Amino acid sequence: xxxxxxxxxxxxxxxxxxxxxxxxxxxxxxxxxxxxxxxxxxxxxxxxxxxxxxxxxxxxxxxxxxxxxxxxxxxxxxxxxxxxxxxxxxxxxxxxxxxxxxxxxxxxxxxxxxxxxxxxxxxxxxxxxxxxxxxxxxxxxxxxxxxxxxxxxxxxxxxxxxxxxxxxxxxxxxxxxxxxxxxxxxxxxxxxxxxxxxxxxxxxxxxxxxxxxxxxxxxxxxxxxxxxxxxxxxxxxxxxxxxxxxxxxxxxxxxxxxxxxxxxxxxxxxxxxxxxxxxxxxxxxxxxxxxxxxxxxxxxxxxxxx
Amino acid sequence: xxxxxxxxxxxxxxxxxxxxxxxxxxxxxxxxxxxxxxxxxxxxxxxxxxxxxxxxxxxxxxxxxxxxxxxxxxxxxxxxxxxxxxxxxxxxxxxxxxxxxxxxxxxxxxxxxxxxxxxxxxxxxxxxxxxxxxxxxxxxxxxxxxxxxxxxxxxxxxxxxxxxxxxxxxxxxxxxxxxxxxxxxxxxxxxxxxxxxxxxxxxxxxxxxxxxxxxxxxxxxxxxxxxxxxxxxx
Numbered sequence: 001x002x003x004x005x006x007x008x009x010x011x012x013x014x015x016x017x018x019x020x021x022x023x024x025x026x027x028x029x030x031x032x033x034x035x036x037x038x039x040x041x042x043x044x045x046x047x048x049x050x051x052x053x054x055x056x057x058x059x060x061x062x063x064x065x066x067x068x069x070x071x072x073x074x075x076x077x078x079x080x081x082x083x084x085x086x087x088x089x090x091x092x093x094x095x096x097x098x099x100x101x102x103x104x105x106x107x108x109x110x111x112x113x114x115x116x117x118x119x120x121x122x123x124x125x126x127x128x129x130x131x132x133x134x135x136x137x138x139x140x141x142x143x144x145x146x147x148x149x150x151x152x153x154x155x156x157x158x159x160x161x162x163x164x165x166x167x168x169x170x171x172x173x174x175x176x177x178x179x180x181x182x183x184x185x186x187x188x189x190x191x192x193x194x195x196x197x198x199x200x201x202x203x204x205x206x207x208x209x210x211x212x213x214x215x216x217x218x219x220x221x222x223x224x225x226x227x228x229x230x231x232x233x234x235x236x237x238x239x240x241x242x243x244x245x246x247x248x249x250x251x252x253x254x255x256x257x258x259x260x261x262x263x264x265x266x267x268x269x270x271x272x273x274x275x276x277x278x279x280x281x282x283x284x285x286x287x288x289x290x291x292x293x294x295x296x297x298x299x300x301x302x303x304x305x306x
Numbered sequence: 307x308x309x310x311x312x313x314x315x316x317x318x319x320x321x322x323x324x325x326x327x328x329x330x331x332x333x334x335x336x337x338x339x340x341x342x343x344x345x346x347x348x349x350x351x352x353x354x355x356x357x358x359x360x361x362x363x364x365x366x367x368x369x370x371x372x373x374x375x376x377x378x379x380x381x382x383x384x385x386x387x388x389x390x391x392x393x394x395x396x397x398x399x400x401x402x403x404x405x406x407x408x409x410x411x412x413x414x415x416x417x418x419x420x421x422x423x424x425x426x427x428x429x430x431x432x433x434x435x436x437x438x439x440x441x442x443x444x445x446x447x448x449x450x451x452x453x454x455x456x457x458x459x460x461x462x463x464x465x466x467x468x469x470x471x472x473x474x475x476x477x478x479x480x481x482x483x484x485x486x487x488x489x490x491x492x493x494x495x496x497x498x499x500x501x502x503x504x505x506x507x508x509x510x511x512x513x514x515x516x517x518x519x520x521x522x523x524x525x526x527x528x529x530x531x532x533x534x535x536x537x538x539x540x
Contacts, residue, residue: 183391
């Protein structure tokens with residue numbers, strides 16, 4: 001495998017892995033606190049990407065403003081989906097399977113609202129208007145301004161999320177809900193308020209991931225759905241319960257999709273068309289061999305780990 | 307303090323308590339006794355709004371609790387210690403305690419923590435430990451501490467001595483007695499009738515969801531029929 005290709009694929013792995021991590025952390029948090037594997041998460045991501053695109057098209061070039069808009073739209077979309085669909089279903093004590101199906105339905109509704117909007121305003125396959133710049137070049141290593149935004153933003157958000165969960169009363173209450181929701185109710189934790197805050201947080205994170213993704217690729221209503229299996233593979237690698245496991249899982253999936261597939265192509269002639277199969281292979285392998293993912297490997301077990 | 311009137315409650319469509327009426331006095335240590343399936347735990351859960359209520363009323367100082375969410379009932383100064391899963395086992399001991407006193411002002415938290423360390427010294431030594439790793443007695447002490455830290459006027463405890471070694475269970479009862487002396491109204495469901503009757507003021511014996519006996523602890527111990535047929539101790 002040529003060194004230039006290897007270096008580029010590693011840079012891509014880190015960049016894509018960071019975006020997968022931002023999305024997968026939201027999925028892990030939703031699963032831990034709400035006990036819901038939420039497939040509509042993909043579409044909070046797309047809603048965030050469209051918010052970023054619209055703000056950018058309106059003339060704003062400040063990435064902070066663009067990401068704030070994406071956070072807000074992702075957060076509100078997630079909260080609305082909870083209040084309109086998941087909360088009423090939970091109050092009817094429906095099964096987990098019904099909730100999962102509902103999450104597919106919510107995702108479809110958001111996606112086709114975005115399709116309608118994109119069609120009406122002609123917003124298909126447009127890019128955010130921040131021009132690509134090379135910030136660093138050393139031999140085969142080329143780092144762009146997009147890499148400089150994606151990776152540090154992800155690291156900063158992961159640090160902030162960790163601090164929120166471990167050093168604030170709200171984070172402690174979220175972890176209490178993840179651990180034992182009945183006891184949380186009994187001791188007077190306002191469960192619905194904490195759930196609403198969790199939805200805002202996971203939707204916001206997905207929205208920011210969407211905005212960062214739209215820095216590197218054109219925005220379309222299917223972009224979140226296209227990434228969701230890879231993101232679920234990352235969350236499943238993390239055991240759907242561990243933050244550190246989920247982050248490792250995100251980079252492993254991105255590395256497999258970007259570097260391993262190229263290596264297999266060069267070494268064994270494996271067609272690059274097999275790339276979309278990688279997350280499925282990871283999901284099946286993890287569920288068959290080690291259902292607890294990295295959480296088991298790290299021997300931490302449990303409900304919602306740092 | 308708590309008045310239960312014609313209460314019919316259970317789980318799903320199953321009725322366990324049948325038209326139950328009884329009253330727990332303020333600042334009293336009351337024991338709820340009876341054989342398995344008599345509805346003792348169901349009564350606790352009905353007061354906290356956790357299970358299905360088919361009819362009747364539960365009033366705290368004249369205020370109706372039926373229909374209120376569990377979180378709101380807890381906010382009225384009622385603390386409930388369930389029999390199982392009564393601590394956050396993935397969180398540290400300190401985090402459990404912080405959750406217990408979340409409704410207190412910062413000044414009251416400092417005072418409450420200080421008092422807690424006198425009442426439960428072992429929890430101070432275990433504060434950084436994951437709560438799931440505590441021994442049975444420490445676990446139960448933590449569960450009681452979480453409830454007590456909210457500064458309740460009424461505490462409901464569901465079998466606080468279940469699964470504990472006799473010496474540890476005595477320690478737990480000693481703590482309950484101390485809480486009673488602080489003026490907290492205690493309602494304790496217990497399987498070991500003879501032991502709890504040594505500590506409590508009032509006893510209520512349930513049988514098949516209905517009240518079979520009501521009186522002082524001494525009267526209960528003196529009622530041979532109740533002791534023999536409903537409490538299974540001789």
